[in-house]
Amino acid sequence: MKKKILIFLSLLAFFSLTLAGCGNDQKSVAQEANTADTWSSIKKRGRVIIGLDDTFVPMGFREKNGKLVGYDIDLAKAVFKQYGIKADFQPIDWNMKETELRNRTIDLIWNGYTITPAREKQLLFSRPYMANRQVLVTKTNENITSFAGMKGKTLGTQTSSSGASLLDEHPKMLKDYIKGKNPVLYDSFNNALMDLNDNRIQGLLIDSVYAGYYISKEKDPSSYRVTRGGFDGEDFAAGMRKGDKTLKRKIDAGLQELTNTGELQRINKKWFGNSDNSLIRPEKK
Template sequence: MVLLTATVMLSGCTNVKKRANTADTWSMIKQRNKVIIGLDDSFVPMGFREKNGQLVGYDIDLARAVFKKYGIKVDFQTIDWSMKETELRNGTIDLIWNGYTKSPARAKTVAFSNTYLKNEQILVTKKKEQIKQAADMQGKVLGLQSGSSGYQSYVDTPKLLKQYVKSSVQYDTFNDAFLDLNAGRIQGLLIDSVYANYYIKHQNDSASYREMPIGFPKEDFAVGMRKGDKTLRLKINNALHELYQEQTMKSISEKWFGVDNSVDDK
């Protein structure tokens, strides 16, 4: 019985993976007139909830603009960011669209749209800690978000930062990490520059923070989807290109970043 159960479970996992790699769901999305996007709803300014509960952000505006071209509604679903690829593969969501970074590791299981925004991982500290370079994190505690590209970079390139750090703490959201940074429970936070810039800009004590690049490669933000969704990928890429040409992406970027950071990768 145990062997039979294990065989059935393995078969089910294989079928789910095969379907994710081969099924083109565009016709189904059109028929239900809705696409489901998974996100971490605390990732400012890409996708986050205001105090009144309204979901806003750069990626929210951009996703709606993309699917407006096809007359399709967008349903945003909050997910555990560390489980995003599993949610996508299982069909709980259709897309990962929330400051999602392209990487070779993710490309093994996920198909990406064209790049629409550039990002980098930076170290954020409080100036009172006197941390001015990666080596100053010697014996200190670092905060990271679980399942983030920053965490993966931290692990994959230990000589840039990990070799100095005494210990690290993983957080579900950057909001929680900033609470600990402000309270002194961690002394550094490895974080996306777009999040850090927006968060710090909106703090009363913004001058108390220090932001520093420490050598991690620049990153490309893109939309993640199942490998079988070739039509969906084409539709998104075409819409992104049109929105760039129409300067809609420029308008959205200036709204959330104050400058035009948009990229046309077509």
């Protein structure tokens, strides 16, 4: 019996030490993310790894041939080209984006990434480069002209998106109206839009830049209605670890230079036509 007790106590001590070690490792990873400036490492290897959701049209998505394209793809490449650095893009689970960044499997999140107070507590953001807002997309034949028109109807949105966060933060604006007071969550907006077209959901809370691009490519754009509702606008920016202050300065300066040369306006026109959502303006001389 004594032998069994000793074995049990030994195992208990082993697992306690193991768990303590794991806790220390996690603290070490978080501390490094908040203090380490990795610009010199990025510069030395000549490439920066950018995490993205590769279904987010038109910011970053795959064409039918598998090629990765999009507004943010062009923008990030143009910024880092100024420093002789190649931008590599790594598709990630959007629900795990901050964890991927903290664990240094990626260097940046750059994919229509919205600045929020909660995210600012964890991350460092570049200067904002594009204005966006969450809008409700419905089919015109549903005759839904306001958020209140979704009463008793099914709403979809993307998991861990800024839209999902806004629903929870301001439930009286839309969440309290919808069926079950909870949305259907999707891994990608592509799947959500297919369900909207098939009437499995009657509304979709989605980024205005995505909605505008998607609807403009449809055979009958008039079959969709976009309702702005009451959610505040939001800004897109690149997100990085808090320790990467040099990386932030380089991105900010690169964005400004693209504006000064007219390259940013060219990229805007390529993806959004004459509409200009850019928040960056040429510096006053």
